[in-house]
Amino acid sequence: MLNETALNIAFPHIMLEYSISAGTVQWLTTIYVLVSGIVFLISAFLIQRFSTRKLFLSSMVFLIIGTIVSGVSTNFPVLFAGRVIQAVGTGILVPLVFNSVLVLIPREKMGLVMGIVSLVVLSAPMFAPVLMGFLMGVMDWHWFFLMVLVFFVATTILGLSLLKNITETSHPKLDILSVILAAIGFTGIIMGFSGLGDYGLSLNVTIPMIIGVLSIIIFAMRQLSLEHPLLNLHVFKYPFFTIGIIINVFNVMVVFAVVILLPMYLQNALGSTSFIASLVMLPGSILNCFLPILSGHIYDKHGSRIVISSGLALMCISTIFLAHLSLSTTLISVLIINCALFIGSALLMSPNQTNTLGNLDPQDYASGSAIMTALQQIGGAIGSSLFVSFMTFGQQNYLQNIVNPSSTQEISGLISGVNFSFTIGAMLLGVVFVLSLFLKHGAKST
Template identity: 40%
Template sequence: MNQQVKTGPIMAALLVAGFVGLFSETALNIALGQLSQIFNVDATTVQWLATGYFLTLGILIPVTGILMQKFTTRQMFLTSVILILGGTILAASAPAFGLLLAGRVIQAAGLAINLPLTQNVIFAIYPPHKRGGAMGIMGLVMLAGPALGPTLAGLILDTMSWHYIFWLTTPFLLFSLMFGIIYLTNVNEVRKVSIDALSVILSTIGFGGLVYGFSVSGTAGWTSATVLGSIIVGLIAVILFSVRQMKMETPMLNLRAFKYPMFILGVVMSFITFFNMLSMLVILPMYMQMALVIAAFTTGLILLPGSLLNCLLAPTIGRLFDKYGPKAVITPGTIFVVISYAIYVQFGTETALWMVVITHIVMMLGIGAVLASTQTNTLNSLPKQYYPDGIAITQTIQQVAGAVGIAVMVSLSESKQENYLATTGNELPQAAAAGSSFVFTIALVLAVINFVLSLFMKKPKEA
């Protein structure tokens, strides 16, 4: 660890801003129904507060790889925190729906810079044998933010107005800004790189089209021209983008990172983990509210022990990774996830709440072990000059995986519910249980695939 670099305060500045951004990603979900009435907009329109957030991340994260080479660490950091702060204040004081949505998009733009930047700084200021611990703490933030979002937002909505979901995070952002200004040094090498306009356009259409298509599939339906058109156009643009990157001397996103087998393995495992994790954070509360008929705030409290335990153990998991290598941490983690989904599949309308709590704790421990360790190993397998590209690739894939996971799992759950209701009449709790059990079965299959893949994880010879 560099002596002149104060790693603690630097990490605090980056991670606090990241936590606020990730907390904001899911916190508003619980208030969408209320906001739909307050601003007098329909359910499809209000859903844009979530869709717009994902869409902005999907579009901007691929561009950050080249931005981190073009601008200094401090420039990138200040831009990210000012965007998150500005977006938060705009959203908190928004008198109209359009301004609230604009605030969300500006918040997401800041987070799109913060997430890759934090990973890049970790890889610059920590030697390979200490990265696991640092990435473990980042993993905790990446899990705790989205997981605590609905719980804390539920508490805020029960006691105050929705504006405070935003207002209460502003002091943390001001703290982050102050610490960053004082302690953050420029740790990246700035190069003269030109940003290729066609690459940016193809990336925007490609990743934006995919995220948008999947995000609106729940409301528009999978067979709608908008959904199919967005996904097809997105796929074509991603293919054209990839071909262009391979032909360019200095690509916007260096896809040569895919030459490294451990990188490919890590990317696939990250995709499955995020696909399953973000869809679970939506499906599980839906199951509890509809099948077990419990209030939103109670749902948040039931999910709290798993999230908190994960927070406490994240640094330890990172240290175990540093000491014993990837397989010793990741494979047991995937086993925990498999066991949890195997139990989730059995859940019905009579499931005891303590059973939900215990299973969620096991699940969060498993995800905690897989998430950060997989990311660390994936990036450790690359040469140093590929770090910004590797980080941008993995972060983009994670955001796309999350958007796709939520859209696919929610729509499958709802179609299963409708089929159940069509054959049995009006037993909504049973239908909700059948729908969630069906998607948990799919998630279980994916979790087993991740377990098998983890057996091939190796520590890269030289980071």
């Protein structure tokens, strides 16, 4: 999961090195979460069809090859290809982790254990830009992939030595048309959001968006009509599942926006080095590492609503503060606001996942886990694309009446764009906070 967002802190350097725009460079993160999200959609089939050990080994092979390709890349297309290969490995591995927890862990302990899983799966993308920033203080960003490669090889050896098969395999059929529809749908939607800032509501945006939405509608209708669907969408009849998925998606969208936009603001507006930007992001990442365990314990004792709603409220307030950044904002202020936002995210994520998945019937675990992890990744991809587009739109709106803007005006435009993007994020979190008030712990009502 370190791979998912590690390059975010290096985006300004990659933009200069490969002469690409912010809208192009963000695809290094967007394609990662998009491809892994599409693979997540077929994870229910993979878990039923192949053994735990085979899936683990396959995921590690993809991750190792993709990491090597990314590490030796000398241009954007090769780096992009490496990210795609890595994403396939992530797409196989993450749902396998969640399904293993659901199979092995008693329900009364699931909140705590899911918190530990969240520590790994959710905190790594937050910590990765910080780690990359530290490394870039002494070496080129390519070396990050060598470090990760060492861990992948060691993990593969360890996993093959200790990992056991925990599920029974069968021979389900994979509906290829459903996979194609989902891939077209999510790709179209994300392409539309990606172009929103540069093109507005032009054909470059509306055509991919319409194709994407129509494909997702057809995909959903097909799942509801098939005898053996790719995903059992009937789980959405449970209010706790539907609300939980919405909360999860919007939380991830905002978090991905923060880990992309804040480093840009710190480096391009405040003039910080990548190392200093990493130090500013570090405390929030550390808090995000350990709080899921505490929030999982609170969930086991007191239920879902209080901890999830509190986390969303804290995130919303923090994002409002991020919407008022300026050239005079101090680094310590950014650090504190970032910490508050990640505390809120850490408080809600593990309890929300546990409440959303843990209350499903056992036969729905695989589909529920696939839906949550896939939409979590797609939410991250949409968040990356949409909020960068919001930033671009706000920046262009600020500069539209300025002929030959100076460097100071360019910086002010960037800050205006960042503020506009976070304003939208705060509004979305406010809506999701209201939704969270309708959660009922363990209530499987329709």
